[in-house]
Amino acid sequence: MKFTLDIKIAIFIFFISLVGTIFQSLYIYDSFHWAVIQSSVDFNNGLLPYKDFFVHYGPLHTLNNSLALYLSNNDLISAMVLSGISFSLGNFLIFLISKKVFDLKFSIYLPIIIFLLHPFSNQPWPNYQFLFFISCSLLLLFYKKNFYLFLSGLFLSLSCLTYENFLIITPLVLVLYFWVNHHLRDNLFLFL
Numbered sequence: 422m423k424f425t426l427d428i429k430i431a432i433f434i435f436f437i438s439l440v441g442t443i444f445q446s447l448y449i450y451d452s453f454h455w456a457v458i459q460s461s462v463d464f465n466n467g468l469l470p471y472k473d474f475f476v477h478y479g480p481l482h483t484l485n486n487s488l489a490l491y492l493s494n495n496d497l498i499s500a501m502v503l504s505g506i507s508f509s510l511g512n513f514l515i516f517l518i519s520k521k522v523f524d525l526k527f528s529i530y531l532p533i534i535i536f537l538l539h540p541f542s543n544q545p546w547p548n549y550q551f552l553f554f555i556s557c558s559l560l561l562l563f564y565k566k567n568f569y570l571f572l573s574g575l576f577l578s579l580s581c582l583t584y585e586n587f588l589i590i591t592p593l594v595l596v597l598y599f600w601v602n603h604h605l606r607d608n609l610f611l612f613l
Contacts, residue, residue, distance in 0.1 A: 431516045431532040435509040441541040442505030446498055454544045458500050461486035465495070481582035482547035500545035508542040511552035514560050521563050547584045554580035555587075562598075 463474040464487040470476045476483050486500045493499035512535050519528040542549045554576045561573035577595075581588045 427520070427529040430529065431513055434532040434536050435513050435516075438512070438536060438540055438542075439505045439509040442508065442543075443498070443502055445541055445543065446501035446505075449543075450497075451544065454546070455497065455500075457482075457547075458486055458490070458497060458545055461490055461500070462495070465491055478547040479581070479583045479585045481579060482550055482584070485550060485583075486545065497545075501542070504542040504545045504549040507553040508549040511549065511556045514553070514556035518556070518560050518563070521560075551580050551584040551587065554583055 457477055460470070460474050460476055460483045464470060464483055468474050470480060470483060485503060489499040489503045490496070512532070515535070516528065516531050519531045558573045558576035558580060561569045561576065564570075577591060581591055
């Protein structure tokens with residue numbers, strides 16, 4: 422990938438988003454919305470998901486946050502760092518997708534628009550990790566090689582494990598893709 426001016430601008434904007442996420446999370450604690458982290462704390466304390474505690478959104482979200490907490494000695498800010506990284510990378514991948522779909526004139530404005538609409542990840546919610554996984558899946562669909570289609574399906578599965586509600590929509594997404602793409606072999610690799 423060439424580091425053209427638009428890519429440098431996007432990297433800069435989404436880096437500012439990550440720094441802003443970390444900065445604001447150092448000074449703002451919302452015990453109501455940050456309570457989703459409790460399932461990760463419970464998991465690190467040896468409790469079992471769905472038996473001893475309820476997983477609110479998806480098991481992968483709980484596992485990712487519990488790993489971040491474990492590596493940081495139970496510092497809650499680590500969950501926000503993970504959310505911020507996921508949010509920034511997911512938005513950067515959306516920018517790369519827009520470069521493939523639209524011409525340069527329009528895609529250069531997308532990072533600015535995204536930043537102005539939602540500059541920081543403000544909670545350690547699964548939406549931000551979900552954004553990263555679903556963006557990876559969509560970007561990999563553009564590469565028509567079997568390995569990339571397999572990875573696209575893998576990231577689609579990871580997005581379902583991060584945000585379980587998406588599991589309801591996933592079969593519809595696959596059916597629509599299969600309907601548009603009539604290559605049975607490509608569909609098989611994506612489905613795997």
